[in-house]
Amino acid sequence: MPETPTDDEILRVRAGSDVVTAIEQFSIPGTQQAAASAKDGTGAEQPLGKPSTARTDERVSEAQIESAVAYLRNELSATTGFVAGLLLVGQSGELVLYSQWTPQADAPVEVPAEWSLAPAVQGLDRIDSRTFGVDFTAPDDLSEASLKATPHAHFGVFTVEPDKQEHLLELAREHAPTSMGVPGLTTINFHRSLDGRRVINLGLWSGFGEFENLLARPSFAQGDEYWIGVATFRPRFFEVAAVVTASR
Numbered sequence: 001m002p003e004t005p006t007d008d009e010i011l012r013v014r015a016g017s018d019v020v021t022a023i024e025q026f027s028i029p030g031t032q033q034a035a036a037s038a039k040d041g042t043g044a045e046q047p048l049g050k051p052s053t054a055r056t057d058e059r060v061s062e063a064q065i066e067s068a069v070a071y072l073r074n075e076l077s078a079t080t081g082f083v084a085g086l087l088l089v090g091q092s093g094e095l096v097l098y099s100q101w102t103p104q105a106d107a108p109v110e111v112p113a114e115w116s117l118a119p120a121v122q123g124l125d126r127i128d129s130r131t132f133g134v135d136f137t138a139p140d141d142l143s144e145a146s147l148k149a150t151p152h153a154h155f156g157v158f159t160v161e162p163d164k165q166e167h168l169l170e171l172a173r174e175h176a177p178t179s180m181g182v183p184g185l186t187t188i189n190f191h192r193s194l195d196g197r198r199v200i201n202l203g204l205w206s207g208f209g210e211f212e213n214l215l216a217r218p219s220f221a222q223g224d225e226y227w228i229g230v231a232t233f234r235p236r237f238f239e240v241a242a243v244v245t246a247s248r
Contacts, residue, residue, distance in 0.1 A: 009147075010144050010245070012145075013145070014142050019100045020103055020107045020133065020194075024096065025095075027125050028123075048214070058092055060094070065241050067120045071120030080104065085097060085244045087242040095117075096155070096238065097117040098202065107133075130194070130197075131194045133191065133194065136189075138188050139187070144187075145204050147243055151207075152204075153202060153239075156201035157236060159232045159234075160230065165199060168230050172199070172201070173190075182213045185203060187204045
C-alpha cells in the first residue's frame with residue numbers, strides 16, 4: 001500500500017532523464033475552457049494577462065478534488081512506472097494532472113489508461129491528454145515543486161506546428177529565462193509534447209502577488225511576446241492541490 005503522504009513531498013523536474021511527463025487537462029462541461037477546447041483544441045490565442053484573485057462558479061468542486069487526490073495517492077502512485085504527480089486546480093473550471101513516469105517500453109504519445117486520472121473525475125471532460133519530455137528548466141538544471149514552497153503554478157500552453165516546435169523552444173531558451181527574478185516565481189520548466197504540437201511551460205510560484213511585474217519585461221509585454229508568429233498561446237493559472245511521490 002502507498003505510504004501516507006506528507007506536505008513536504010517533492011516533485012523534481014530535470015531535463016535529459018528517461019522520465020516521461022503525462023499532462024491531462026480536465027474541465028467542467030459548459031465552461032469557457034471546455035468550449036475553447038472543443039472549438040480549437042486549446043490553441044486559440046490569448047494574452048498573457050495576470051491571474052484572477054476571485055473565485056468563480058466555474059471552479060471544480062471540493063468533492064471532485066478530493067476524489068482526484070485519493071486516486072492519485074492510492075491508485076496511480078502504486079502503478080508500475082509512477083515517479084511523482086502534481087494535481088493542479090485551475091481558476092476557470094479546470095483540473096490538471098501533471099505526472100511523471102518511467103515507461104516499460106517506448107514512450108507513448110497519448111496518456112495510457114493506466115496513467116490516467118479519468119476514472120476518478122466523473123462529471124469532468126478530458127480536454128487534452130499528451131505526453132512530454134522536459135526540454136529545459138531555469139534558473140537551475142533541477143526544479144522542485146512542493147505544497148509548502150510552490151503552492152501556485154501556471155501553464156504557458158503553446159500550440160505549434162510540429163515543424164516549428166524546435167524553433168519555438170530555441171526562442172524560449174533565449175528569452176524565457178529573463179522572467180526569473182520576478183518576485184514569487186521560483187522556476188520555469190519547458191516541456192515538448194512527443195506529438196510535436198504542444199510546448200508547455202510549467203511555472204512554479206510561491207505566490208502570484210507580483211505576477212504583473214512579468215508583463216512589463218521584454219519578450220513578455222503585449223505585442224512583444226517572443227512566440228508571436230510561431231505559436232499560439234494560452235495562459236492557465238492554478239493552485240497546487242497535491243504533490244505525491246511514488247510508494248516506497
